[in-house]
Amino acid sequence: MANNVDLSVDFCGVKFKNPFLLSSSPVSNSAEMVARCFDAGWSGVVFKTLNSDRLPIVHPSPRMHCVHYGSKKEMAVQNVEMISDRPLKDNLTEFLYLKKNYPDHPIIASIMGFFTDEWAYLAKAAEDNGADILELNFSCPHMCIEGAGHKVGQAFKLLEGFTAAVKDVVSIPVMAKMTPNITDMNEPAMYAKNGGADAISAINTVRGISSVGLDDFVATPNVFGKGAISGTSGPAVRPIGLNFIASMAQNDQLNLPLSGIGGIETWIDALEYILLGASTIQVTTGIMHYGYRIVEDMIEGLSDFLAEREIKSVSDLVGKALPNLHETEAFDLERQGITQYDLDKCIGCGQCYIVCQDAAGQAIEWDAENRRPNLIEDKCLSCMLCKFVCPVPDLISYKEMPQDWKRQETAVMDKNMEKDIKLEPFTKEGPDECVI
Amino acid sequence: MSNLDKFKEMSKGLDLAQAIAEADRCLLCHDAPCSEGCPADTKPAEFIRKLRFKNVTGAIRTIKENNILGGACGVLCPTSQLCEEKCSAMFKSQNRPEGADRPIQIGKIQRFLVEHSWERGFEVFEKPEPRSEKIAVVGSGPGGLSCAAELAKDGYQVTVFEARPEPGGVLRYGVVSYRFDLNFLEHEMADVKALGVKFQYDTPIDSKNGAEKLLKDGFDAVFLAPGLWDAATIKPEGKEIEGLFSSVDYLAALRDGRFEEIAKKIKGKTVAVIGGGSVAMDCIESAVRLDTKDVYLIYRRSYSQMPAEPDERIEAQEAGVHFLLLNQPLDYVTDKKNRLKGLKLVRTRLGEPDESGRRRPVEITGSEWIMDADVVIEAIGNKALQESCEWYPNVKVDGKKLIKVDPETGKTSVGGIFAGGDIVRGPALVVQAVQDGKVAARAIKEYLGK
Numbered sequence: 001m002a003n004n005v006d007l008s009v010d011f012c013g014v015k016f017k018n019p020f021l022l023s024s025s026p027v028s029n030s031a032e033m034v035a036r037c038f039d040a041g042w043s044g045v046v047f048k049t050l051n052s053d054r055l056p057i058v059h060p061s062p063r064m065h066c067v068h069y070g071s072k073k074e075m076a077v078q079n080v081e082m083i084s085d086r087p088l089k090d091n092l093t094e095f096l097y098l099k100k101n102y103p104d105h106p107i108i109a110s111i112m113g114f115f116t117d118e119w120a121y122l123a124k125a126a127e128d129n130g131a132d133i134l135e136l137n138f139s140c141p142h143m144c145i146e147g148a149g150h151k152v153g154q155a156f157k158l159l160e161g162f163t164a165a166v167k168d169v170v171s172i173p174v175m176a177k178m179t180p181n182i183t184d185m186n187e188p189a190m191y192a193k194n195g196g197a198d199a200i201s202a203i204n205t206v207r208g209i210s211s212v213g214l215d216d217f218v219a220t221p222n223v224f225g226k227g228a229i230s231g232t233s234g235p236a237v238r239p240i241g242l243n244f245i246a247s248m249a250q251n252d253q254l255n256l257p258l259s260g261i262g263g264i265e266t267w268i269d270a271l272e273y274i275l276l277g278a279s280t281i282q283v284t285t286g287i288m289h290y291g292y293r294i295v296e297d298m299i300e301g302l303s304d305f306l307a308e309r310e311i312k313s314v315s316d317l318v319g320k321a322l323p324n325l326h327e328t329e330a331f332d333l334e335r336q337g338i339t340q341y342d343l344d345k346c347i348g349c350g351q352c353y354i355v356c357q358d359a360a361g362q363a364i365e366w367d368a369e370n371r372r373p374n375l376i377e378d379k380c381l382s383c384m385l386c387k388f389v390c391p392v393p394d395l396i397s398y399k400e401m402p403q404d405w406k407r408q409e410t411a412v413m414d415k416n417m418e419k420d421i422k423l424e425p426f427t428k429e430g431p432d433e434c435v436i
Numbered sequence: 437m438s439n440l441d442k443f444k445e446m447s448k449g450l451d452l453a454q455a456i457a458e459a460d461r462c463l464l465c466h467d468a469p470c471s472e473g474c475p476a477d478t479k480p481a482e483f484i485r486k487l488r489f490k491n492v493t494g495a496i497r498t499i500k501e502n503n504i505l506g507g508a509c510g511v512l513c514p515t516s517q518l519c520e521e522k523c524s525a526m527f528k529s530q531n532r533p534e535g536a537d538r539p540i541q542i543g544k545i546q547r548f549l550v551e552h553s554w555e556r557g558f559e560v561f562e563k564p565e566p567r568s569e570k571i572a573v574v575g576s577g578p579g580g581l582s583c584a585a586e587l588a589k590d591g592y593q594v595t596v597f598e599a600r601p602e603p604g605g606v607l608r609y610g611v612v613s614y615r616f617d618l619n620f621l622e623h624e625m626a627d628v629k630a631l632g633v634k635f636q637y638d639t640p641i642d643s644k645n646g647a648e649k650l651l652k653d654g655f656d657a658v659f660l661a662p663g664l665w666d667a668a669t670i671k672p673e674g675k676e677i678e679g680l681f682s683s684v685d686y687l688a689a690l691r692d693g694r695f696e697e698i699a700k701k702i703k704g705k706t707v708a709v710i711g712g713g714s715v716a717m718d719c720i721e722s723a724v725r726l727d728t729k730d731v732y733l734i735y736r737r738s739y740s741q742m743p744a745e746p747d748e749r750i751e752a753q754e755a756g757v758h759f760l761l762l763n764q765p766l767d768y769v770t771d772k773k774n775r776l777k778g779l780k781l782v783r784t785r786l787g788e789p790d791e792s793g794r795r796r797p798v799e800i801t802g803s804e805w806i807m808d809a810d811v812v813i814e815a816i817g818n819k820a821l822q823e824s825c826e827w828y829p830n831v832k833v834d835g836k837k838l839i840k841v842d843p844e845t846g847k848t849s850v851g852g853i854f855a856g857g858d859i860v861r862g863p864a865l866v867v868q869a870v871q872d873g874k875v876a877a878r879a880i881k882e883y884l885g886k
Contacts, residue, residue, distance in 0.1 A: 350466025
């Protein structure tokens with residue numbers, strides 16, 4: 001049982017009892033499911049994207065595939081799932097049920113249209129039937145129609161226009177969901193803001209291919225002999241999601257609340273999004289893997305973190321890592337260090353030796369008799385690869401070296417051949433930035 | 437379930453997903469201590485790494501190229517004393533990494549890969565360019581098969597002479613089916629036959645000087661691996677006791693399918709098995725399965741000194757076998773019709789370590805006692821047949837009639853004759869016989885001037 005820490009957050013003026021929401025996906029497909037997720041502890045839901053019944057929605061079969069890493073399951077999930085295939089009437093009836101039975105749990109209605117009137121129609125319908133916030137799906141990566149899904153997210157004028165169309169007809173807050181399948185998310189986010197968006201959510205799935213069948217050469221999921229580039233999600237995309245959230249949070253001009261999505265499974269994953277600027281987080285793939293129950297550990301873990309550090313509210317943590325986030329040019333390169341080994345803990349597998357030999361500074365000698373690594377300190381690059389492969393926790397750590405310490409330069413194989421190189425010294429002056 | 441069903445098949449091994457998951461636990465040690473632990477140089481570190489990187493066919497190739505009986509060894513090896521003993525994943529340290537409290541199940545992975553090769557029809561070996569040299573191999577047990585395959589891979593004309601009606605030696609006649617079944621043996625034999633090795637069954641080379649004559653009958657070299665088929669016994673010579681079995685006879689009978697005959701003899705009876713090795717474990721476990729009243733294991737040292745693997749010992753205890761440790765059998769008690777009635781034992785204590793490094797059992801004077809038993813199975817090791825020396829009178833043997841060889845080459849005292857397996861080592865492991873076969877094959881090639 002969690003302690004009584006208040007995890008509630010304010011998002012666009014709507015109160016959530018904790019920052020943990022379902023994202024718009026198969027996990028939020030029906031009121032029956034959403035009711036159970038609320039019972040499990042999720043504070044709110046982004047309901048699966050509504051459609052206007054104008055075009056039939058049929059999901060491909062099979063819908064998903066995944067990427068395992070060794071015996072670890074679902075490092076990433078691949079899906080060709082479409083938006084909700086349920087009639088709009090059914091979905092809205094579900095809203096009414098949830099609002100009646102779970103009045104303290106906000107509903108965010110995800111919508112997707114193809115032209116302004118359709119966006120406006122769906123937005124109004126959602127608001128009229130209890131939606132507390134709208135999420136505009138500009139980011140579904142496998143909608144194939146121009147003007148839909150991530151194609152909108154990449155066509156900034158459309159994105160701005162659709163946002164404005166929605167804002168014209170509703171009074172509830174509007175959040176734009178962004179595709180990561182671009183270089184800089186700030187640009188479309190600013191268009192969304194110009195269209196009137198009150199918040200940004202990111203990321204939707206990353207365009208990817210999970211695998212290719214070796215017997216039929218069909219990418220997966222294999223839909224009767226055909227594959228497609230489609231949406232990748234799960235722990236593998238978390239670094240990508242953190243990048244986009246952090247870069248938008250750093251953008252003073254944007255200055256909108258952010259809802260972080262991408263590979264979140266634990267309270268630590270969630271907290272990292274929060275520290276980099278998100279004030280709510282959304283989860284799908286973690287639930288696809290483990291079910292709604294994981295929110296219990298998110299709530300308890302984050303509560304205990306706050307209590308232990310005597311932090312009053314989640315909002316005090318939002319963006320707290322941003323002041324420490326720099327361009328790499330800001331690094332103090334005068335300060336250098338090396339790895340250090342607590343060899344009493346060593347089990348002698350020698351993985352550190354292998355990676356140091358083949359991927360780093362050849363700074364380890366192997367003591368075959370004792371099965372131990374022997375670090376040559378002034379060759380250590382402090383890449384820390386050895387620490388990453390070491391099976392013993394805390395055996396290898398980083399230590400800073402004194403200012404006067406120098407690292408050996410990488411040895412040239414045969415100095416005698418230097419006289420044979422063909423090279424003129426580079427003498428031209430130029431600016432410190434890239435110009436053609 | 438009929439007795440037949442209880443004995444017919446071994447339990448299923450790992451499947452692909454399980455094998456990959458197990459390989460995934462491997463630390464991929466730089467210095468591969470597991471590989472050093474394999475007497476036949478089967479290179480577990482290499483085949484586990486290959487499996488880990490999805491190079492399944494390469495993993496199979498590593499096993500089969502290095503150990504033609506890789507499947508049998510995967511099943512039968514006391515891995516906890518060989519490759520798995522050396523595994524870093526069971527490093528006995530308080531700082532051991534999470535999950536590293538047990539070794540990688542190398543034997544199980546090895547068995548899986550070999551079975552998988554049969555399932556997918558993956559052929560490791562290409563047909564070699566035939567050579568003219570002919571080699572005779574005496575005995576189709578693990579040593580003979582290994583030597584034959586190793587030579588056949590290079591195109592040598594190999595003929596294996598087997599005294600019994602079917603091939604395999606101890607693999608066929610010395611282990612119970614539920615540990616290693618005939619289907620498995622047939623598959624592994626097929627790999628040897630596919631290399632072009634010829635087999636002659638029911639062909640004992642037991643005439644006077646028969647083995648040496650092979651050299652005159654057109655064979656360029658001979659490899660002797662007849663094994664040990666006489667059972668060691670504590671029974672006085674010449675005395676016949678009803679109810680006393682040697683493990684050789686007992687297990688061979690089970691393999692021949694004479695279950696009903698054996699079952700009738702031991703059902704409802706008190707059975708004592710003497711010995712502490714894997715063979716003893718096979719005997720007691722099968723006895724339990726044949727509905728005996730009580731099964732005792734009599735061992736003269738202590739539990740931790742048994743050569744049998746820990747999981748075999750635990751299985752036996754779980755099956756209800758009573759371990760009677762620190763008791764040395766002295767003699768048998770029989771009635772007037774020479775029917776077994778009991779076993780004369782003397783209690784022992786452990787003294788100083790002997791040459792095996794284990795503490796020597798020392799009899800406690802005056803502690804002799806009689807234990808009632810209807811059936812006793814002796815599993816105290818095999819020895820060379822009395823007459824075996826006559827098959828090769830010029831080959832030097834030791835006092836136990838074991839053939840003396842140069843351990844680096846398997847060369848005997850007679851030029852062109854090589855030997856390996858139990859007839860050289862005394863009772864030893866399948867994997868050691870495999871290695872002897874490889875070593876001798878290499879020496880034979882050299883001898884023949886390749």
